[in-house]
Amino acid sequence: MTMNCNPIRNALSVLLLSLSVVCLTNAQRVTPIDLLIKGGTVVTMDGEFRVIENGFIAIRGARIVAVGDAAALRQANYQARQTIDATGKAVMPGLVNAHTHLPMTLYRGLADDLDLQEWLTKYIFPAEAKNTTREFTIVGTELGLVELIRGGTTTYADMYYFEDAIAEVTKHAGVRGVLGETLIDFPAPDHKKWEDAVSYTEKFLRRWKNDPLIVPALAPHAAYTVSTEHLKQVAALAEKHDAPILTHIAEAPTETVTINERYQARPVEYLERIGFLSSRVTGAHMVHVNDADMLTLKQRDVGIAHCPQSNMKLSSGTAPVPQMLAQNLRLGLGTDGAASNNDLSMWEEMDTASKLHKLVTMKPTVVTAREALMMATLGGARALHLEKEIGSLEAGKRADVIVVNLDAVHQVPRYNLISHLVYATKATDVNDTIVNGKVLMRARRLLTLDEATIKARARKFQTQVSQSLR
């Protein structure tokens, strides 16, 4: 009996062809990306608060293109230009420092334990008058940026002078900044007259508009240092340039007294009355606010930067954070400047925020680790009205990601990752810092800034500042 092999041969040929097609399809399905972070526990801080064991983040250009688990990673078949193995580590959104004065890092520890007036008038103001130049601002910013990157802060909101120079340095370092040029009714280090400062600010706003990293902003110092007329002008300029406003609101008890004497209103009440409050505004501190004020902040969609360590050190008081959280206000955390903290660690702010409100309310259940972590990430993004772009690890958002070591002795053992991130993890545990898809620190090595040179330059200014106050 002879067998007709043709049908089998034909069938085999078809099978082979199908296989080739499948292989070809799979080959075509390789997805090129720029950066793959895999193997770690991904703390997304997304709407569902997803935590993905052995998860991954795929990044193309400046944006996250996918977040998922090991199965999704296998299916996606990425071809990455660079891969970071985060096995045993946490992968989370970069921290958002919603209020600081970065160049003041050069005044870290200049004077402490003093009454506010003495601290300001005998040390900070004279030091600034004698030392705060454009060059000083650049070095102070660089020094602060090293500390931010090392500690996993990927976005910061700044209020200082020479903000155009700060923007240049920040962009060079690769960090995201909402940078507000300070406007104040007194001669400032960069401008002696209000009009000059306004003119500089408008130029600054135009220059940086639509920059992928820098959000230029207006920063009227406070309601007690800027006149009503000028505050209205700032609000109009913000509207004209479609720019955010950073300012101090209701920080010290003396502010409440001053504003009440001048305007017969509480700070928030006064700012609402003059039409200053809007979704463009982020107010730092917001310590002395009552229920009516919080309702106003909610209605006007104002962002809040809570600065627990600074508020403690300067005896400012305690912001009603549990109530702010309950009302889902736009609430982030800030370190304030290093002159009043004295560091830029957002990890300590989380830890302190959580502990502080437990003490003040005498309720150990308030400001949970999860809420503190939220304030330092998505909360900060919301406080800066940037939550569509940053603050959580989600496809489509900017790739601002940090990888955090979990192996330090102070992190062992580990029952709950979120608890450990808030109550046990330190700035020194951050391993990698990525902003806008670019790796700024890899395995604790800085890739965009020269730390040794920056420290040497900072020490020269230290000598100058010390001599200037003699």
Added chain:
Amino acid sequence: MTMNCNPIRNALSVLLLSLSVVCLTNAQRVTPIDLLIKGGTVVTMDGEFRVIENGFIAIRGARIVAVGDAAALRQANYQARQTIDATGKAVMPGLVNAHTHLPMTLYRGLADDLDLQEWLTKYIFPAEAKNTTREFTIVGTELGLVELIRGGTTTYADMYYFEDAIAEVTKHAGVRGVLGETLIDFPAPDHKKWEDAVSYTEKFLRRWKNDPLIVPALAPHAAYTVSTEHLKQVAALAEKHDAPILTHIAEAPTETVTINERYQARPVEYLERIGFLSSRVTGAHMVHVNDADMLTLKQRDVGIAHCPQSNMKLSSGTAPVPQMLAQNLRLGLGTDGAASNNDLSMWEEMDTASKLHKLVTMKPTVVTAREALMMATLGGARALHLEKEIGSLEAGKRADVIVVNLDAVHQVPRYNLISHLVYATKATDVNDTIVNGKVLMRARRLLTLDEATIKARARKFQTQVSQSLR
């Protein structure tokens, strides 16, 4: 003319001889020591609060033999078996953690953000009942010791169970410990009956008496968990064995209520009435004390361990620290256990203590950096009634010394060293840790404990504890 060279030759011979004598004398003047730490800025914490630039510490055996400046060092002509160059670094007394529960490091982050009763009854007590064995205690102690040595803590006061095993591990690690076996009117992990615990404790006290590192102590848990009769028995035992007593006093508001219901007195008032308070006693927390209580504490020479971070996290309240400082009470700082903190960093306790009381009193001048540093060093020694032996760098005292890096980015620039040690320095900045003259960590490398093995053993207990609570 022939010259008679003999007089010259003779004169030269005499000169040579004199030179030899001088050299011999100098050679004889070489002072042999074991360890020389030189080149750093020595923060002595002595009675005059001396800070010596380019200073030195000479150590022979377990004790400091001299402290001084560069001129004194040249004159002394030491021949040291080992020298640590501390140039650019701070040299200071090792930190004293005046209250902790070291084995509970294995419960770090087990549960957070809960009401005290829920935290204790649903997590801590069940976990302890199911897991706290002698082996568990050993591993937890080792883990805690790694964190203490890494963070520059050289003496700690402990209250836990199986304290004899804790003493063995602590002595092996080379750390100084005031170690109190817990006595409580409930079945404990190591003893179900009071009598058994007392018998164990007496044996423990006898075994470790006069040890150069371990001070064995009695640790009645608290006035609300130990009967009046038993507290009196503890006081008598302490007298009999010449041993210190560690206990919790006036921690939570509920304690004040309970003691008042039972004894119609405040906690300190009650303890004074039953004759419990003396210079043998160190009380942790002392949150709910009034002026009369503080006067009693002063009169009875009682030590106090202030635990700011734990008191915040557990909503215990705020101890009246500025008043305690004003009255020069024996006041130290403690981290409490890692289950309620969640780390063992004395640097954070200093920072928090200083900031907390500025907030609570609304006076930024209270609890200065210097006072905080004092509480963490000589204050802690005084709280444990050990100020004649430790707490400051002075000739004759035990050589408990740490060398601290000052070059981290969060420490730059530096206007005031004391401010930086309190407000900017972190546990990770400690470079070398020396206890009783022995180097336990050199350039961040541990010399007496195997960190990797200890972490691995700790993680096994983590799995066990997690499963036991399911």
